[in-house]
Structures are given as C-alpha cells and as structure tokens.
Amino acid sequence: MKRKFFLKNHSELPLKEDKSTFFLEISVGVSVFLFSIALAAYFLISLMICSWNKSIVHGLSVQIMPSQEVLTPEEELLYTGKVIQFFEGLENVEKVRLIKDAQIKKLMSPWLGQNVDISSLPLPKLLEVRLKSGKNFDYEKTARLLKETAPYASIDNHGIWLQKLVKSASSLKMMSIFILLVVLVAAAVSIMFAVQTSLKIHQNIIEILHIMGATDDYVAKQYGKRVFVVSFFSSIIGSLFALLSLLVVAKISSNLDAGLISSAKLALPHWLFLMSLPLWTGFFAMATALVSVKRSLGKMM
Amino acid sequence: MDTNKNMLTEPIVDMQNVCIRYGEDPEILSNIKLSLDKGSFHFLTGKSGAGKTSLLSMMYLALMPSRGTVSVFGSNIGYASRHTMAMLRRKIGVVFQDFRLLEHLSAYDNVAVPLRIRGMGENEIKKRVKELLSWVELDKSMDKICSTLSGGEKQRVAIARAVINRPEILLADEPTGNVDNDIASKLMKLFVELNKLGTTVVIATHSKDLIAEYNYPQIHLENKTLKIIPALRRVS
Ligand SMILES: Nc1ncnc2c1ncn2[C@@H]1O[C@H](COP(=O)(O)OP(=O)(O)OP(=O)(O)O)[C@@H](O)[C@H]1O
Ligand SMILES: [Mg+2]
Numbered sequence: 001m002k003r004k005f006f007l008k009n010h011s012e013l014p015l016k017e018d019k020s021t022f023f024l025e026i027s028v029g030v031s032v033f034l035f036s037i038a039l040a041a042y043f044l045i046s047l048m049i050c051s052w053n054k055s056i057v058h059g060l061s062v063q064i065m066p067s068q069e070v071l072t073p074e075e076e077l078l079y080t081g082k083v084i085q086f087f088e089g090l091e092n093v094e095k096v097r098l099i100k101d102a103q104i105k106k107l108m109s110p111w112l113g114q115n116v117d118i119s120s121l122p123l124p125k126l127l128e129v130r131l132k133s134g135k136n137f138d139y140e141k142t143a144r145l146l147k148e149t150a151p152y153a154s155i156d157n158h159g160i161w162l163q164k165l166v167k168s169a170s171s172l173k174m175m176s177i178f179i180l181l182v183v184l185v186a187a188a189v190s191i192m193f194a195v196q197t198s199l200k201i202h203q204n205i206i207e208i209l210h211i212m213g214a215t216d217d218y219v220a221k222q223y224g225k226r227v228f229v230v231s232f233f234s235s236i237i238g239s240l241f242a243l244l245s246l247l248v249v250a251k252i253s254s255n256l257d258a259g260l261i262s263s264a265k266l267a268l269p270h271w272l273f274l275m276s277l278p279l280w281t282g283f284f285a286m287a288t289a290l291v292s293v294k295r296s297l298g299k300m301m
Numbered sequence: 302m303d304t305n306k307n308m309l310t311e312p313i314v315d316m317q318n319v320c321i322r323y324g325e326d327p328e329i330l331s332n333i334k335l336s337l338d339k340g341s342f343h344f345l346t347g348k349s350g351a352g353k354t355s356l357l358s359m360m361y362l363a364l365m366p367s368r369g370t371v372s373v374f375g376s377n378i379g380y381a382s383r384h385t386m387a388m389l390r391r392k393i394g395v396v397f398q399d400f401r402l403l404e405h406l407s408a409y410d411n412v413a414v415p416l417r418i419r420g421m422g423e424n425e426i427k428k429r430v431k432e433l434l435s436w437v438e439l440d441k442s443m444d445k446i447c448s449t450l451s452g453g454e455k456q457r458v459a460i461a462r463a464v465i466n467r468p469e470i471l472l473a474d475e476p477t478g479n480v481d482n483d484i485a486s487k488l489m490k491l492f493v494e495l496n497k498l499g500t501t502v503v504i505a506t507h508s509k510d511l512i513a514e515y516n517y518p519q520i521h522l523e524n525k526t527l528k529i530i531p532a533l534r535r536v537s
C-alpha cells in the first residue's frame with residue numbers, strides 16, 4: 001500500500017537530497033516576506049491617493065482680494081478680467097465664471113443684512129473655475145503663475161496642499177512598485193541559480209534519462225514539481241511572518257489615529273490576496289524553474 | 302514502387318563517411334561506412350581503445366559524428382529535432398559498459414525508467430518489471446538500492462533495463478563481462494531470442510569464446526577503420 005503511494009509520485013532525480021534546496025527555501029521565504037510587506041505598502045498608498053484625489057474637487061475657487069491701494073471700479077473690472085483671462089488661457093480649464101455681486105450679497109446677507117451696497121464694501125471678488133480633470137491640474141504651478149500675473153488673486157489652498165501630498169505619496173508608490181520588481185527579479189534569479197546548480201549535480205542522471213528517450217519536458221517536470229512544493233511551503237512561512245508584522249503595524253497605527261493619514265485601511269480583498277501569495281509564489285517559482293531548466297537542457301545532449 | 306522497395310531494404314542504421322574525434326584530439330575513427338539491416342546481429346570487436354564504445358554511442362545518439370552522416374531508422378540525426386531524437390532513442394535499448402544505473406534507485410525502479418518515460422501505467426510496469434527481473438534471477442534483489450548490488454547484479458539490471466521495452470535496436474557494450482558463464486549464456490540466449498523477434502543487435506565484446514560460440518558477423522575496428530568479418534558458418 002505504502003509502496004504504491006510512493007510509486008505514484010516517482011522521480012528519477014534525487015532532488016529531495018539537493019543541498020541547493022535549503023538555499024531555495026531561505027531565498028523564497030525571505031522574498032515572499034519582503035514582497036508581502038511591499039505589496040501591503042503599495043495597497044495602502046494607493047488607497048490613500050485614491051481617497052485624496054476624490055477630495056480634490058473638479059474645480060477650484062479663486063478670490064481677488066480688495067487691494068490696499070484703492071482701485072477705481074474700472075480698474076477693478078480690468079483686474080478681474082485679467083484674472084479671468086489667465087484662467088481661460090490654461091489648458092485644463094473648462095469654464096470660468098465670475099460670481100455676481102448679487103450672489104455674493106446673497107451669500108453675505110445673513111451676516112450683513114439686506115440693505116448694504118456691496119460695491120461700497122471691500123468685498124473679495126470670487127471666480128469659480130471648472131476643470132476638465134482635477135487630477136492633472138498643477139495647483140502649485142498655477143498658483144505661482146497667478147501670483148506673477150495678478151498678485152491680489154489667490155487660489156484656495158486646500159487643493160494645493162492635497163496635491164502636494166498626492167505627489168509625494170505617488171513617489172512612494174513608485175518606490176513600492178520598484179521594490180516589488182526588485183524582489184521578484186531577485187527571487188527569480190535565486191530560483192534559476194538553485195536549479196542550475198542542481199542540473200549540474202545531476203547531469204549524469206539527466207544524460208542517462210535522455211538516452212532512455214526522456215524528453216526535456218519529462219526532466220523539466222520533475223524540477224517544476226519539486227520547486228513548486230519547496231517554494232509553496234517556504235513562502236507560507238515567509239507570508240505568515242509578513243502578515244503578523246502587518247497586523248502589528250495596523251494595530252499600532254489604529255491606536256495612534258492620525259486623521260487623514262491613517263484613514264486608509266486594507267480591505268478584505270487585500271488581505272485575501274496577501275494570504276494567497278504562497279500559491280502565486282509556487283506557480284511563479286515553478287514557471288521560472290521550467291523555463292530555466294528547459295533552456296539548459298536544450299544545450300545538453 | 303521505388304520508395305516501397307527503399308523502405309523494405311532501408312538499413313536501420315546507416316553511416317556514411319563518418320569520422321569521430323573528441324575535441325581537438327586526433328580522429329579515433331575515419332571515413333566509416335556501415336549499414337545495419339533490420340534484424341541483423343553483429344559482434345563489435347577491436348582492441349581496447351579502438352573506438353567500440355564511441356561507435357555505439359553514436360548509434361544510441363549520444364555522440365555526434367565530427368564529419369559524415371548518420372541515419373537511424375531512416376532519420377538523419379544531424380537534422381533531427383530534440384523531440385525526434387528522444388522518440389528515436391525510445392526504440393533503442395542500451396547496455397553501457399559501466400552500467401550507468403541510477404545508483405540511488407532500487408533495481409525495480411531502474412528497470413521501470415524506460416516504461417515510465419513512455420508514460421506507462423504503474424500496474425502494467427509492475428507486471429513487466431517483476432517478470433523480467435525474476436527471469437534474470439534478481440527477484441530477491443528487486444528492492445535493493447543499486448549502489449549496494451554486486452557487479453554481476455548491476456549488469457543484469459542494466460540488461461533488464463535495456464530490453465524491458467522490446468527495443469528495435471539493442472546495443473550492448475561488454476554485457477557479459479561481469480557475470481559467471483551460466484548467466485552469461487542465459488543472457489546471450491536472451492539477446493538471440495530478441496533478435497529472432499526482429500531486434501537488431503550489436504554486442505561489443507572482447508570475448509573470443511563468445512564470438513566463436515555464436516558465430517555472428519563481426520564489425521571489427523582497427524587502425525581507425527572498420528571492416529566486416531563475415532560469420533564463418535551459418536547459425537544453426
Ligand atoms: N569522452 C571522451 N573524451 C575524450 N576522449 C575519449 C572520450 N571517450 C573516449 N575517448 C577516447 O577515444 C578512444 C576510443 O575510446 P572507446 O571508449 O570508444 O574505446 P573502446 O573500444 O570502447 O575501448 P574498451 O574496449 O576499452 O572499452 C580512446 O582513446 C579514448 O581515450
Ligand atoms: Mg568501451
């Protein structure tokens with residue numbers, strides 16, 4: 001009974017005794033640990049950017065402060081026109097609308113009462129600028145240019161601040177992608193290295209198998225299976241450590257609730273994907289091993 | 302019609318102007334011409350170092366000629382793809398001079414290798430392997446790891462592995478060098494039987510007794526060249 005079971009999964013290559021297996025286990029385990037952490041970081045940063053982008057409205061408001069030097073109404077009109085022209089000249093702007101004094105009056109009325117002549121008061125002029133897309137709009141640059149054109153006009157600074165945050169988060173996101181790639185490449189290289197070492201050790205057996213009529217696939221399959229099993233189990237270990245660390249970090253950061261920053265939380269799908277990494281790792285390692293083995297076998301007898 | 306005739310008479314192994322050399326060493330064999338007909342039986346003779354093993358390894362497609370063309374089963378091996386080569390090799394049984402068993406596996410598993418490579422089911426494999434191993438008187442050592450077997454036992458495992466799949470060509474390099482006379486003649490009988498069933502056989506040997514007793518034609522290697530010494534009398 002026992003013998004039958006073992007025969008089912010026969011393999012002529014004694015890969016279980018390979019010394020390179022230990023190397024493979026360590027490198028795959030560590031890679032999966034690092035990959036999980038970097039991936040969690042990527043998820044978190046993406047979530048934060050997404051929520052910030054949502055709060056950058058697809059428009060902005062501009063106010064033109066009443067100046068210290070008294071401008072005549074004509075001068076003031078000219079000045080406002082200049083600002084409107086400035087915004088209309090921008091690429092991403094869909095529409096610029098001057099909010100009528102009447103409307104400002106209406107807005108102000110609760111504070112000022114009905115019978116106030118607005119034009120006699122130093123009220124700001126308000127412009128509403130509708131953007132084609134809030135994402136691609138460079139708040140900072142626009143603010144700078146606006147200051148050069150019309151020093152009394154200013155953009156509300158909420159958008160500027162958020163966009164700065166999004167920008168720095170985006171570079172963090174790029175970095176996490178870079179780290180993911182580096183870990184992936186490093187893992188692939190170490191799998192290839194382990195497989196190549198093993199191929200050298202078993203060259204004689206492989207040659208015998210070839211003479212008996214074994215195809216490259218037949219030999220490669222034995223490597224594929226073995227590498228899958230080794231990678232799968234060592235990545236479970238690496239993944240467990242990573243998930244534990246992430247839980248600890250999540251716990252600490254929920255204690256230090258810092259408002260906007262900690263508003264991003266990994267959702268169930270993220271956790272599920274992180275937990276499924278050992279399986280993907282197994283397939284990735286197997287594919288890498290198969291490609292690497294087949295390439296080398298192609299050069300053998 | 303012409304192709305039909307060709308197919309019937311086409312040699313199973315054909316070598317034209319073949320030279321063998323290892324790296325930059327001088328040639329071991331020069332301008333060899335050899336055609337083996339299907340169902341033929343030859344001894345391969347020559348002094349030690351004459352190139353018997355080298356010639357055989359070309360026939361089992363492990364060595365490429367440095368010049369000339371080699372065709373096996375009608376396929377020019379210079380142009381065959383890796384997959385074709387694998388399929389051709391499956392029709393060839395080889396007994397190596399140094400056995401080349403998979404030392405970490407049992408006798409049973411060694412003999413099973415050619416069948417597993419072909420994807421045969423384990424039940425069928427079990428039946429065939431057990432039968433053959435008991436025929437070569439190894440039923441007691443079936444589960445022993447090969448590295449623990451004696452020289453003669455290893456030789457029998459090697460022969461069992463070579464014939465388990467009823468190959469169309471059997472190439473045996475000194476197959477009876479390590480066994481006593483009784484077993485040697487039993488193994489020779491096996492080769493003769495296989496030959497009667499249609500297998501083309503080439504046996505490299507130093508044994509004058511064997512050559513005298515069985516009296517098949519010889520492929521004789523000497524001074525880098527090959528000559529066929531015909532059988533002295535008909536095999537009865
Ligand atoms: N892999 C190799 N690399 C270099 N030279 C080799 C190699 N294999 C064989 N030779 C050389 O080729 C020559 C023929 O060797 P081969 O093994 O074919 O002889 P043989 O007739 O089988 O000898 P024996 O009867 O001792 O088995 C020898 O001089 C040997 O040194
Ligand atoms: Mg030899």
